[in-house]
Amino acid sequence: MAENIRLMQGNEAVAEGAMIGGLRFFGGYPITPSTEIAEILARRLPKVGGKFIQMEDEIASVGAIIGASLAGSKSMTATSGPGFSLMVEGIGYAYMAEVPTVIVNVQRGGPSTGLPTKVAQADTMQARWGTHGDYIAIALAPQSVRETLDLTVRAMNLAEVYRTPVTLLTDEVLGHMREKVTIPEEGELEIINRQKPDVPASWYKHFEITPNFKSPMASFGDGYRFHVTGLTHDEEGFPTNKSVEILAKLTKLRNKIMRYLDDICQIETDGMEDAHVAVYAYGIVARAARQAVQMARARRMKVGQVRPITIWPSHDKKYKEIFSSKNLEAVIVAELNQGQLVYEVQRLVPKHVEVISLNRFDSELITPAQILNKIKEVR
Amino acid sequence: MAQRSDITHKYLRAKKKFPNVWCAGCGIGIVMGSLIRAIDKLELDRDNVTLVSGIGCSSRLPVYLDFNTLHTTHGRALAFATGVKLANPKMHVIVITGDGDALAIGGNHFIHSCRRNMDITCILINNQIYGMTGGQFSPTTPTDSHAATAPYGNKEYPFDIPKLAMGAGASYVARGTVYHVTQLDQLIYDGIQKRGFSLVEAFSNCHTYFGRLNRLGDSVKMLEEMKKNALPLKAAAKMPPDKVQGKLLTGVFCDVEREEYCDRYDALIQSLQGK
Amino acid sequence: MSMTNHSKPDKTGASHNDSELIDRYEIRLSGSGGQGLILAGVMLAEAVATIDGKNCVQTQSYGPEARGGASRADVVISSGEIYYPKPMQLDMLLALSQEACDNYYHDLRENGLLIVDSHLVTQVPTTRCIGIPFSQLARHEIGNTMVANVISLGAICAISGVVSEAGLIEVVKRRAPRGTEEKNLAALQLGLVEGKKAKDRIRL
Numbered sequence: 010m011a012e013n014i015r016l017m018q019g020n021e022a023v024a025e026g027a028m029i030g031g032l033r034f035f036g037g038y039p040i041t042p043s044t045e046i047a048e049i050l051a052r053r054l055p056k057v058g059g060k061f062i063q064m065e066d067e068i069a070s071v072g073a074i075i076g077a078s079l080a081g082s083k084s085m086t087a088t089s090g091p092g093f094s095l096m097v098e099g100i101g102y103a104y105m106a107e108v109p110t111v112i113v114n115v116q117r118g119g120p121s122t123g124l125p126t127k128v129a130q131a132d133t134m135q136a137r138w139g140t141h142g143d144y145i146a147i148a149l150a151p152q153s154v155r156e157t158l159d160l161t162v163r164a165m166n167l168a169e170v171y172r173t174p175v176t177l178l179t180d181e182v183l184g185h186m187r188e189k190v191t192i193p194e195e196g197e198l199e200i201i202n203r204q205k206p207d208v209p210a211s212w213y214k215h216f217e218i219t220p221n222f223k224s225p226m227a228s229f230g231d232g233y234r235f236h237v238t239g240l241t242h243d244e245e246g247f248p249t250n251k252s253v254e255i256l257a258k259l260t261k262l263r264n265k266i267m268r269y270l271d272d273i274c275q276i277e278t279d280g281m282e283d284a285h286v287a288v289y290a291y292g293i294v295a296r297a298a299r300q301a302v303q304m305a306r307a308r309r310m311k312v313g314q315v316r317p318i319t320i321w322p323s324h325d326k327k328y329k330e331i332f333s334s335k336n337l338e339a340v341i342v343a344e345l346n347q348g349q350l351v352y353e354v355q356r357l358v359p360k361h362v363e364v365i366s367l368n369r370f371d372s373e374l375i376t377p378a379q380i381l382n383k384i385k386e387v388r
Numbered sequence: 389m390a391q392r393s394d395i396t397h398k399y400l401r402a403k404k405k406f407p408n409v410w411c412a413g414c415g416i417g418i419v420m421g422s423l424i425r426a427i428d429k430l431e432l433d434r435d436n437v438t439l440v441s442g443i444g445c446s447s448r449l450p451v452y453l454d455f456n457t458l459h460t461t462h463g464r465a466l467a468f469a470t471g472v473k474l475a476n477p478k479m480h481v482i483v484i485t486g487d488g489d490a491l492a493i494g495g496n497h498f499i500h501s502c503r504r505n506m507d508i509t510c511i512l513i514n515n516q517i518y519g520m521t522g523g524q525f526s527p528t529t530p531t532d533s534h535a536a537t538a539p540y541g542n543k544e545y546p547f548d549i550p551k552l553a554m555g556a557g558a559s560y561v562a563r564g565t566v567y568h569v570t571q572l573d574q575l576i577y578d579g580i581q582k583r584g585f586s587l588v589e590a591f592s593n594c595h596t597y598f599g600r601l602n603r604l605g606d607s608v609k610m611l612e613e614m615k616k617n618a619l620p621l622k623a624a625a626k627m628p629p630d631k632v633q634g635k636l637l638t639g640v641f642c643d644v645e646r647e648e649y650c651d652r653y654d655a656l657i658q659s660l661q662g663k
Numbered sequence: 664m665s666m667t668n669h670s671k672p673d674k675t676g677a678s679h680n681d682s683e684l685i686d687r688y689e690i691r692l693s694g695s696g697g698q699g700l701i702l703a704g705v706m707l708a709e710a711v712a713t714i715d716g717k718n719c720v721q722t723q724s725y726g727p728e729a730r731g732g733a734s735r736a737d738v739v740i741s742s743g744e745i746y747y748p749k750p751m752q753l754d755m756l757l758a759l760s761q762e763a764c765d766n767y768y769h770d771l772r773e774n775g776l777l778i779v780d781s782h783l784v785t786q787v788p789t790t791r792c793i794g795i796p797f798s799q800l801a802r803h804e805i806g807n808t809m810v811a812n813v814i815s816l817g818a819i820c821a822i823s824g825v826v827s828e829a830g831l832i833e834v835v836k837r838r839a840p841r842g843t844e845e846k847n848l849a850a851l852q853l854g855l856v857e858g859k860k861a862k863d864r865i866r867l
Contacts (some may be wrong), residue, residue, distance in 0.1 A: 014708040016719070034475050055657045060474045065500035069467035072460065074496075076440070076471025079458065080479065084471070102461050186748055187705060187721040189712035229456040229474050232435045236451055238459035247404060247451065293748070300747035377747050 015193040019183040020045035020087075022154045022190065023113055023167040024053065026161025027085055027194065031200055033059040034082040036073030038092060041125040041183040043115035045086040067092040071099030074288075075108045081131045081228030083165055083224060084254045087113035089181075090132055091122060093139065100174050101140030104262065107224075108217065109168035109203060111161070113177045115184040118372050126180040126329060127372035130292060131346040137321045140280025143259055145266040147273060148176040151291040154188035159198065160318070166201040167273060171265055172226055177319060181347070183293050188367055206233065214244040218257055222265035266322060274324035276318040280306075281334050286387050289354055290343040291317050294375050298343055301380035311336065312384055320350075328357040339363040339387045343375050363387070399424045399434070405452050410445060413607030415566035415592030420449050422569060423482070426577040437480045440469040442494060445484035445520045445594075446513035450570040463494030465629050469508050477650035480580060483510040488518045491527040491547050502556035502585055506649040509586045511580045514549060514592035523597030530551070534601040549589045550641040559584030560639040565591040567614040568638065575640070583648050590635060591618075670729060686743050689750035692815070693735040693767050694759030694780075696707055699812035704736025707816060709713045710830030711740050720748040733763050742824050755823055758784055759797060773838020778818060780811070792820065793861045807843075810850035819841055822862050828855060 023046045027035070035054060037047040041135065051061045060077070064070040067088055074084035088096060092112045116132045116155045118124030136148040149164050151157040157179060164175040206213050206225040215235035217224040220334070227233035240248040241255050249255060266273065279302065281287060286305075290298040295316040305312040315331055317323075332340065332354075338356055344350040351366045358364055367383050369375045400406070410416050426439060437455040443462035449609035450457035456479075473481040490498050490512050501508060507591045516537055525542045528549065532541040553561045557633045560582040564572035572590060579586035581595040593599065593610035604610055611657035614636070621639035624632045688714070692700045701723050708721035723736045736751050752772035755864050758764035759780045761793060768788045771777060781794030795818055801811040813835060831851055839847040 014713050016705070016714075018720070034471065036471060055653070058657055058661070062470065062474055062651065064467065064470070065496050068464060069470070069500070070499050072464040072467030073471035073474070075460075075469035076458070076473075077475035078471075080438075080472045080475035082475040084475075098461055179584045182722060182748065185723065188745075188748070189709055189717075228476075229438050229458075229472060230436060230479055234435060234454055234456050236457045238451070238460070239461055240459070245404070296746045296748055300751075303746065306722050323673045370622070374747075374749060377751060 015097055015192060016187050017154050017190040018045060018185060018187050019157045019179055020115065020185065022157040023050035023161050023179070026055055026158040027165070027193065028057070029158070029198060029200070030162040030165040031083050031202070032085055032165065034074060034077035034084040035059075035086065036060045036064050036070045036077065036084070037086045037088065038064055038070050040067075040089045040092045040186050040328070042117055043087045043089045043092075043113065045184070046113060046115075067095035068098060070342065071103070071110070071112070071175060074104070074110050074212060075099060075103050078108045078110055079229050081230065083109070083169070085111040085113065085165070087115065089115045089117045089125075090119045093132060093135065097135070097139040101142060103118075103174040104140070104144040105142075105170040105239050106237050106239075106240070107226075107262075109172055110174045111164045111168050111177060112174055113161070113179065116178060116180040117371075118332040119198050122134070124372050128180065128293065128374060129345050129370065129372070130178075130180060130294065131349070131370070132178065133320065133344070133346065133349040136178055142351060145261070145263055146176065146321045147171070147266065147319070148178050149179040149318060150320050151183065152292055152295045152316070153320070154183070154186065155190045158190065158193070162198050162200065166199065169201055169203040170223070171269070171273075172203070172224065173266065176280065178292065180284050180293055184269050186318075200269055205231070210234065210350070215246045216242060216244045216258070216261075218244055218261050222268060225234055234237070270322060270324045273319055274327065275318035276317060276324065276327055276331070278331055279314040280311070281313035281315065281331055281337075283336055284334060285307050285311045285338050286384050287313045287315055287332070287334075287337060287340045287345060288380055288384070289315045289350070290322055290375075291350070294343050294345060295378045298377050298380055300377035301384065302375060304381050305364075305384050310384060310388055313337075315340075317350075323353055323357075325357060328354075332358040334363060337362055339381050341365045341367050341380065341387070343367040343380055345369055345375065394441065395428050396421055396424050398428070399453050399455075401452055401454050404414045407449050407454055411596045413447070413593075413595060415515065415590075415611075416446050416449060416513055418566040418569060419446075419511065419572070419590045419592065420452065422572040422576050423449075423484075424453070425573050426580055429577055430580060430618075432435055432580075433531060437482065438472050439482050439484060440465045440472065441484040442486075442489035443520070444486040444489045445515070446484055447489055449484045458581060463489055463492070465489065466494060466497040466499060466508070466510065470501065470504070470506060473506050473508055474650060474653070477507070477654065481508045482580065485510060485512050486513065487514045487516060487528040487549075488526040489508065491549070491552070495527070499552070499556040502553050502558040502587065504649050505557065505559055505585045505646050507585070508582050509576070509582070510578070511588050511590055512549060513590045513592050515592045515598060516546075517568055517594050517598040519594045519597055523581075523601055529598075533598070534599070536601070548585070549576075553587040554642050557585075558587045558642070559646050560586035560643050562587070563589040563591060563636075563638050563641065565614045565618055565636065565638060566593065568618060571638065578640070582643070583651075584646055605636065669802050686741050687745070688740045688746050688755075688823070689753045690738045690740070690755045690757070690819065690823070690825070691735055691750060691753050691770065692738070692757045692768055692866065693763035694742070695763070696732060696734040697767065698759050699809065700734055700759065701736045703816055704738050704813040706831070706834045707819065707826055708827050709838070710834040711738070715827050715831035717742050718745050720745050721766055722749050726863065729863050733760070733766055734766065735763065755819065757861065759811065759815070761786065764788070776822070777813070778822065793818075795861055798855065801867065804853055805846055805850050807846055810847055813847050813850040814854035814857070817851045817856075818858030818861065821855045821858025
């Protein structure tokens, strides 16, 4: 059997993807069920000249990766719910200061300390609205170990291209599950590095508002000597109280993402053309959905599936198209929480389409049988 | 003085950022002058200097200076600085912080930065109060002093900053005051030169809040009090303990050699890469 | 809201009449914490995935129960794509403790096969059961109780055929702690022999 085929854990795949994507800095704090990511990167990063540091808490971890990113390193941290809650302060800073960072949240049961070793998808909304203020979040969610690897690389790419934090939402089952993975060949996955300025230092504006809303990013030490702050700032980075500059800054934060939904948003659909019922689920639950859809089709039911790979931002237009499929009568939204994305779906379906919530929050996965039963109830 | 002023102006973002936010007579500007003179004397390449700060009056300092400057969230300057330094060990990383920023909300990062011994210089401007938010008591407000949130006197005990830093493992610990400027220049100069974590406490005045709420007079009066109350460690060593009681000890509290974090990490990289 | 208990599969749901499930084999290795069952599950999965070339997903139960209480590793094997990563109805259950046998027997499908440690599991819930004294064999034949898990892998291979003998040999070599390769390989061979004997005995 080929060398590049391995039995790999989801958390290992994050580390593998990070190495492939060019990660050079990881700052983190141990927390179940994400810790394997830190452990593997502690071993691997120094071998390629990268840096690993275990910080004193999650607040410090996200601070350190922001600092490292500003110094020019591709940076990442990994955590789980309670740690993510501590990180949102720093993540908010990274939105405001437009610092490329990747935050992996291996979701576990909550609220609070909750269930360290059990699966949940209850941080879905936190990934969108975790920190205070207005911003557009990017969050990606894989369903398999190999996709975890691929989306880790993609999260790093998106962070660098759009100068923003990107959250990778996995979960306890995916993080600890082992699966056959073909390690990508060198050059198989696209790796994107941040765009550096090519103007003289006196012309450089670290937060320049350009026609395409993408601004080149110098690193500390490159000779540009810019200012970075979490205060609302002008294009040079200096704090401002002028409403015209405030408007420009916050509009830029929005537009730099919303103008590129077609690039950022990945949605997988299957059999939606003639589906009477659709199952909408992300991450590990999408696999139960896929199984249930196969079982339903074996019973000659017309069932489709929608799987958001990019959880945030929502590509409203695309979803509206998908859900306006002519025969569609109902959408089952299956989530490992008490109902979060279901409100997003409700907002995007035509009036005559029923939205049915299928929730599980007893620390176990939603089973294909549960989804199949729901499908049968609709039919 | 004229010559000194020239040096200062060389490093200011004069056209962009002034006037500053500080009250007339604030000691933070004096610390800024000392920092500039120390950096100038060390002839550091300013592209390779990063100033990192948190939130508060003192943390506004970096924005006025023409270096790489990073104004972070409250208490987290040292955490951000740790990332900058480890990612680029050639960078001279200087953290400007205050008593509330470094010791209350950032207390955890402070002790762990001391312990980790990364080559970061932390200038902690101690004015014994939260100035920016209007005079609430801080971890260094003396017991029974008055503050906006201690209207009947502060019931808590203050941190002794040098002892805290030494206990946590800092390689270089010193205290100066904004009255004793020449000494402060030297302490910051030595702190930046020190390979390892160095902590320079710059004792300063907040006449606007701490002074007013405790009837200590204007900034001149507070500086005069600093002059009277400061006692160099060397002089204190020769004095009976009762005479030292209540004095503000100044000078170098500790200066030890410990292998620096980034050096140790680089050695690890070298050995793993078989160099 | 739907809240069914996962440990008791919903009989109205999946059945092996579903075409997608024909090419799917589900095994649970269960027992007490410390019996090396999660490692055995990983070894089984690794042999299937990296040497036999089939698709395979291995999951496990962590948490307080992994310390001394019931412990389990699940392996789903298919030559096609595996959608749902956890077992829906077990084809095979290995139980190395009475508690595990009692807890998980109900997850076995109608014609599923139960393999127990005949020394540790004295009350079996079905006659469709193979008993092999794994722990006793480990102690007396190999001289190390720690290899009971590897003996059971050999038996699973001989009885189910879902994993190749060559695959297991390779993975045991890879994964055995240094200096214990011989013992572990001997344990695997013993398991293969005992498994074959048991299979002939019961004539499934």
